Amino acid sequence: xxxxxxxxxxxxxxxxxxxxxxxxxxxxxxxxxxxxxxxxxxxxxxxxxxxxxxxxxxxxxxxxxxxxxxxxxxxxxxxxxxxxxxxxxxxxxxxxxxxxxxxxxxxxxxxxxxxxxxxxxxxxxxxxxxxxxxxxxxxxxxxxxxxxxxxxxxxxxxxxxxxxxxxxxxxxxxxxxxxxxxxxxxxxxxxxxxxxxxxxxxxxxxxxxxxxxxxxxxxxxxxxxxxxxxxxxxxxxxxxxxxxxxxxxxxxxxxxxxxxxxxxxxxxxxxxxxxxxxxxxxxxxxxxxxxxxxxxxxxxxxxxxxxxxxxxxxxxxxxxxxxxxxxxxxxxxxxxxxxxxxxxxxxxxxxxxxxxxxxxxxxxxxxxxxxxxxxxxxxxxxxxxxxxxxxxxxx
Numbered sequence: 001x002x003x004x005x006x007x008x009x010x011x012x013x014x015x016x017x018x019x020x021x022x023x024x025x026x027x028x029x030x031x032x033x034x035x036x037x038x039x040x041x042x043x044x045x046x047x048x049x050x051x052x053x054x055x056x057x058x059x060x061x062x063x064x065x066x067x068x069x070x071x072x073x074x075x076x077x078x079x080x081x082x083x084x085x086x087x088x089x090x091x092x093x094x095x096x097x098x099x100x101x102x103x104x105x106x107x108x109x110x111x112x113x114x115x116x117x118x119x120x121x122x123x124x125x126x127x128x129x130x131x132x133x134x135x136x137x138x139x140x141x142x143x144x145x146x147x148x149x150x151x152x153x154x155x156x157x158x159x160x161x162x163x164x165x166x167x168x169x170x171x172x173x174x175x176x177x178x179x180x181x182x183x184x185x186x187x188x189x190x191x192x193x194x195x196x197x198x199x200x201x202x203x204x205x206x207x208x209x210x211x212x213x214x215x216x217x218x219x220x221x222x223x224x225x226x227x228x229x230x231x232x233x234x235x236x237x238x239x240x241x242x243x244x245x246x247x248x249x250x251x252x253x254x255x256x257x258x259x260x261x262x263x264x265x266x267x268x269x270x271x272x273x274x275x276x277x278x279x280x281x282x283x284x285x286x287x288x289x290x291x292x293x294x295x296x297x298x299x300x301x302x303x304x305x306x307x308x309x310x311x312x313x314x315x316x317x318x319x320x321x322x323x324x325x326x327x328x329x330x331x332x333x334x335x336x337x338x339x340x341x342x343x344x345x346x347x348x349x350x351x352x353x354x355x356x357x358x359x360x361x362x363x364x365x366x367x368x369x370x371x372x373x374x375x376x377x378x379x380x381x382x383x384x385x386x387x388x389x390x391x392x393x394x395x
Contacts, residue, residue, distance in 0.1 A: 029304060034347065035323040041338075041350055041360035046379070046391045047088030052079030054387030055370065059197055060114055061155060063371040064381045064389055067119035068138050071381060073389045074126055078111030080141060085376075088391065094141035096126070096134070115153035115166065121178050125164055127153025133166055133174075135181065145181035149174045154197070155252075160204035160223060167199040167211055173221055185226030189213045194243065196265055196288055198250040205255050205274070212249025216264050218272065232277035235267030250288040251331070256312060263287045263300060271315065283315040290331035290372050292339065294353060299339050305329040307341065307351060319356035324349065331372035335380055336394070342369025342382055348392060364390050 052075030055062055064073045070091055074080045078097025083090055097111040115127030123135045123144055129152040135144040151170025158165045163184055165175045173187040191214050200212030202221075208229055209221045216237055220229040235247045246266050253262045255274060263269040265288045271280040285302055292299040297318060298310045305327050309318040328344035338359065339351040346368050350360040367386035374381040380392040 029326055031326040031328075032322075032324055034345070035358060037358045037361070039360045041394055043348065043350065043360055043362040043380075043392050043394050045362070045364070046393050048388055048390040049081075049083055049088050049090065051075050051081050051383075051387045051389055053077055054367070054383070054385050056385060058114075059154075061198070061371050062113065062116065063156075063383055064374055065117040065119040065124065066374065066376045066381065068122075070138070071389065071391075072117045072119055072124050072138070073383060074113050074117055075387050076111070076113055078113060079387075080113075080117075080124075080126065080136065082138070082141060083389070088389075092139075092141045094136065096136075096143075115155055116157060118157045118159055118164075120159035120164075123178075125157040125159065127157060127166055129153070131168065133157065133164070133176065133181070135164070135178075147176050147181035147183060150186060155199045155201040155250075158202040158204055158209065160209070163223070165202050165204075165209055167202055169197075169199060171214060173202065173209065173211055173219075173226075175223075175226060187219075187221045187226045187228065189217075189219065190215060194246055196246060196248040196250055198248070198288060200250050201252040203253045203255055203260075210253045210255070210260060212251065212253060212262055212264070214248045216247030216249060216267055218249060218253055218260065218262050218277065220277070230277045232272060232279065234262055234270045234272070234279070234282070235264045237267075248288065251290045254291050254293060256293060259312070261291055261293075261298060261312065263291060265303060269298070269300065269310065269315065271312065281315040283310070283317075289329075292332040292334050294334040297353070299332045299334065299353075301329045301332055301341060305343075307332065307339065307356070309339075309353070309356060321351060321356045321358070323358060328368075328370075330369055333373040333375050333380070335373070335375045340373050340375070340380060342371075342373060344368045344370075346384060348373065348380070348382060362392060364388065364392070 051073045055076040070082045080094045112129040118125045131149045134146045150172040151168030171189040171191045175184040195214040202209040202211040216235040219231040237247045260272045269285040270282045289301045307321040330342040346365045365384035365388045
């Protein structure tokens with residue numbers, strides 16, 4: 001069974017030399033069969049639509065965005081579309097790949113959209129493996145501006161006041177003017193010899209961008225000048241080879257009150273003081289997925305697709321669910337009294353937040369779910385590998 005988990009890459013190698021190594025070995029620990037459950041809830045698909053050919057077999061974190069009464073979605077190959085949020089009716093469609101046909105980017109053989117979508121400032125922002133960042137008009141889909149970053153874009157852009165920031169695969173955090181795309185500054189970090197293919201989106205708070213690095217650190221970059229305020233390692237890489245020393249922080253740091261929470265691959269989940277970076281507590285977990293939270297609890301999916309609930313005050317584990325081990329789960333999302341995660345077969349699972357018990361599920365599309373579900377009000381929006389966008393609700 002082929003794994004959709006993150007692909008390992010040696011920094012500096014060409015795309016043609018990328019290996020198909022997985023961050024976990026599913027031959028040693030088999031994929032769990034679909035567990036039998038006694039469903040107490042019965043989710044339904046309220047509407048669905050198709051966006052191009054989706055992302056296919058490629059690594060991607062593309063997910064929909066909802067704002068301005070519309071849901072925006074994109075395919076890897078350049079189709080960008082907007083749908084009415086309530087009805088799913090198509091509002092506009094844009095073939096973004098046209099921008100690659102008559103300029104130097106033509107050699108990239110298509111759009112290869114890999115980052116986004118972020119909706120803000122009457123625009124939507126998307127990025128590509130070529131390093132192209134684009135702002136599109138949210139009303140029409142027309143291109144407002146494009147700019148080139150210093151590396152491939154694999155995580156959602158972050159919009160803060162007058163700038164949009166992207167974390168690149170080359171280790172640079174690049175900032176651009178949100179209105180015209182003019183580059184404002186760049187903050188560079190060191191890349192280890194071997195990293196996971198993926199990057200952390202930045203979190204903005206109080207004039208600073210908080211971002212995870214491939215070195216196992218969280219850095220805070222000052223909005224006004226692109227200079228670091230502090231950097232803090234959340235895990236010190238150990239081991240006798242490059243594989244065992246990988247400690248990428250590829251999930252977006254989350255801020256709750258005066259604390260920041262982050263998790264690394266092959267490393268730790270930590271709570272840190274927001275102002276100083278001092279580590280409050282640290283627990284051994286390995287993950288490259290986004291952290292979800294509700295109330296006093298954090299929810300993570302580790303690199304073997306085991307789901308955990310953790311007390312944010314002290315890092316103590318409240319429950320764990322191993323029924324979905326190695327089913328290549330998406331990042332978790334909080335929906336009402338449940339944690340929702342998708343899997344490689346296209347099932348969306350509903351896990352009770354208090355007990356960790358699976359209470360319901362629904363099959364969206366057997367091509368598989370790969371990106372974090374998006375929760376907006378009473379709706380859950382998911383995107384499948386074949387490009388289906390579905391709105392899921394509980395009756």
